[in-house]
Structures are given as structure tokens and as C-alpha cells.
Amino acid sequence: MITKTIAVLISLIFLIPFGAEAKVYIDLAAPQAKRLPIAIQDLKFLGDESKAKDPAISKLGAELVDTLRSDIRFSGLFNIIEKDAYLEDAAKAGLTEDKIDFRLWRAIGADTLIKGGFSIDKEKLTVEVRLFDSVTEKQVLGKKYIGSVTNPRRVMHYFADNLYEELTGRKGIFTTRVMFVSNRDGNKEIYVADYDGRNAVKVTRNKSINLSPQWSPDGKKALYVSYKKGWPALFQLDLTNGVDSGVSAKPGINIGGRYSPDGMKVALTLSGDKSPELYILDLSTGEYRRLTDNYGIDVSPAWSPDSSRIAYVSDVAGNPHIFMLELASGTAKRITFEGKYNSSPAWSPDGSRIAFSRSDTGRFNIWVMNADGTNPAQLTFDGNDRSPSWSPDGRYLIYSTSSKGVSSLRVVRSDGTGSMKIETGVGNEKSPVWSPYFQ
DSSP: OHHHHHHHHOEEEESSOTTOOOOOOOOTTSTTOOOEEEEEOOOEEOSOGGGTTOHHHHHHHHHHHHHHHHHHHHHTOEEEEOGGGOOSOTTTOOSSGGGOOHHHHHHTTOSEEEEEEEEEETTEEEEEEEEEETTTTEEEEEEEEEEETTOHHHHHHHHHHHHHHHHHSSOOOTTOEEEEEEOTTSSBEEEEEETTSOSOEEOOOSSSBEEEEEEOTTSSEEEEEEOTTSSOEEEEEETTTOOEEEEEOOSSOEEEEEEOTTSSEEEEEEEOSSSEEEEEEETTTOOEEEOOOSSSOEEEEEEOTTSSEEEEEEOTTSSOEEEEEETTTOOEEEOOOSSSEEEEEEEOTTSSEEEEEEESSSOEEEEEEETTSOSOEEOOOSSBEEEEEEOTTSSEEEEEEEETTEEEEEEEETTSOOOEEEOOSSOSEEEEEEOOOOO
16 A cells, blocks of 8 residues: 555656766764755746646645755755745746856855746646755756655655755655554554654554554564454554554463564564563564563563664563663673663664663653663653654654653654654654655
């Protein structure tokens, strides 16, 4: 369903040579890098001029530009120059190098400039967008996108990804998605939305309790816990065709399922002989391998990106703390020693850090530490923040926060700056998880 729709609706056509050497305008590694000034002109309607002032056409054009401005603002890397400062007449403005008076853009401090246009043919939306360097007066990036008028935001997310990669040398996250749980309709169901919370879609409809969703490494499947059999069991939902299948339904509990980085195995918690223990389930053979054996409760397994280790939560030492299990040797080591309750470990995509939730007083906040437990740093201070999940580029964390019994989603940069609320339109969202880059 979801990834198939993406492939069908969007096609990309390069307007510049493939071999062009890219200039990195923004150095993400530089501390406190200066924001790049950028101007974003309204898109021209490239169809029948008599329809240009049609309210529906104007609304579509505004949504395209608003989406792009929102994506660029979200990145925190640009200084968007507001439209009331523009000197060039949008109605007379050209869309190519030879028809742009770059002096007018340099005069307002716009080092870079975005221009473009769009047309529609029934349900087909065609958008052409170009990025210019106002200083060199050259086109840096040009794309044509063919999508659907039913989801114009998706088209601009693709351009935002291309723009981000062109200017930073890193992949953008604007076409990624988030998954979360909500009880909006009276039952805890799982939803998928764009990275910014828009276009939320319910993907489970079993009217039971569904919890702890996780993306497969290729973004095509979701692993989740459901009580639809009467006890907590693991299921896998194929997001491309809606096929739902059982993964683990042993008597007792089957919770905390996490795909291995290659998608071939699942780490989970089962009701052990003594207490809940960690296991690995081989999805191809159906065989279980036990990882822990103690009188504590071992939950929330999280694979390292290289598959060599699993971080997890255990109360074997008293209060819940995070431990690290070396899979080759079977050796487990405690890596958190502060806080009364440490939970929800999540590895950064590069494997260098672990995000988690910590409480000292019953109120939780999001923390980040090195993968060996050193240098813990508190990122949020709201007091009711849980379930952190990294964006695939490692720049952001999404998490759930609650106030007066109502949960919502927020995003914060991995250095603790730029906290912002994610509006899905669903309400009471919990357990968010950011998708990988779609393959």
C-alpha cells in the first residue's frame, strides 16, 4: 500500500547533468554553522493562463510552496527570507538563468533562490523546481516531478530531499515517515504519517490493543504487539499490500519485538522459566535462541546497527537500567548507573550513541549517551517524555510527551535544540518510531 503508492505517484526527471560536481554549501560538521539565506518564490502556474486565478489552482500552488518552506525551516539550516522583502515582480519573473535579475536577489541578501512552476492534467500534477546560486548566477539544481493532485505535499518533500542533499552532501529525511499508536477511535491502533505528521493513515483496524510498532529495515513492513488473540503476541504487517501475519504467539508474553538490521531475525521478550527473558527469533526457521537467564525482567531489546550487540532494559540490579549484551560472547554489562528508571534504548544510525528515557522523580525526560554509557546528556526537560526514536540521518529524535493525560509527539535535534510539536491531526499519539530511508 504505502511504499507502492510512493513509487507509483512520484517520478523524477533530472534537469541538470548527472556528472555535475556538487558544491557543499552547508557543512553539517561545523559547529554553529551560519544559516544559508534562501528565497522561495511562489510557483507559477504553467497551464492555461485563464485558469491561473482559479481558487483551486491558487490553493494548490500555496500548498506546494508552504510545504517546501516548512521542510526547509524544519532543517534548521536556512534563513528563509520573507516574501514581503522580494524586489522581483513574481508575475513577470523568469524561471531560467538568463531571465532572472540576480542583482535584485543579492540586494536582499538571498544567496540562494528557488523558483518553479506547476501544471495539472486531471489528477496528474507536474512540478518543475530550480535552485539558483544568486552569487554565481548559476542553476545548482533542477528537477521535474510527476505526482498526484491528491497529495501535493509528497511531491515537494522529494524536492526538499534533493535540495538538502545538494547543499549538504547528506540524504534528506523529508520523504521518510513516522509510525505511532493512538486510541483516537477508542482502540489502540497503529498509524503511519509523513515525517511532519501530515497525511496520517490508520494501518491496523482490528479493534484490539496494538502496541510498540517498529519498521522493518527496508520500510516495507511493521512489527507490532497485539492482544487480538487474547494475550500479547507479535505480528507483522506488510505495508505494501496490507497482509497481516503472526510472528510469535507463545503462551505468556511476546513483546518488544525488534528487527535485526538485516531483517532476518527479531529480538523479543518472552515469558521465561524464571521471569521475562530476551530471545532471538530466526524468521526463516522459526527457531528461538535464549539470550538472558536471570530473575530480573529483561525487556526493550535494541540491535546495534552492526548486529553485534543488543542494548536492553533490566531490573536485575534493582531499579530498571540499561545493559549491553555482546552477542558473540553472551556477556552482558550494565551501562547506566544514574536515575531511578532508565528505559527505551534506541541506537543512533551510526552506532555511536544511544537515546533513552530516564526518570529520577517519576517524571521522564529524553537523554543521549555514548554507546558505552559515557557522557550522558539530557535533551528534554518537559518531565513526561518517553520512547525516543532516531531519524535515519541521526540529526533528530522523535518522542512522545504527555500533559494532563494527553499524549502528543515532539521532535528535537540530537543536540537538544529545536524542539517542536508534530501535529498529526489524530490525537493522543504514543510510541513513535521514525522510518528508515525507503529502498
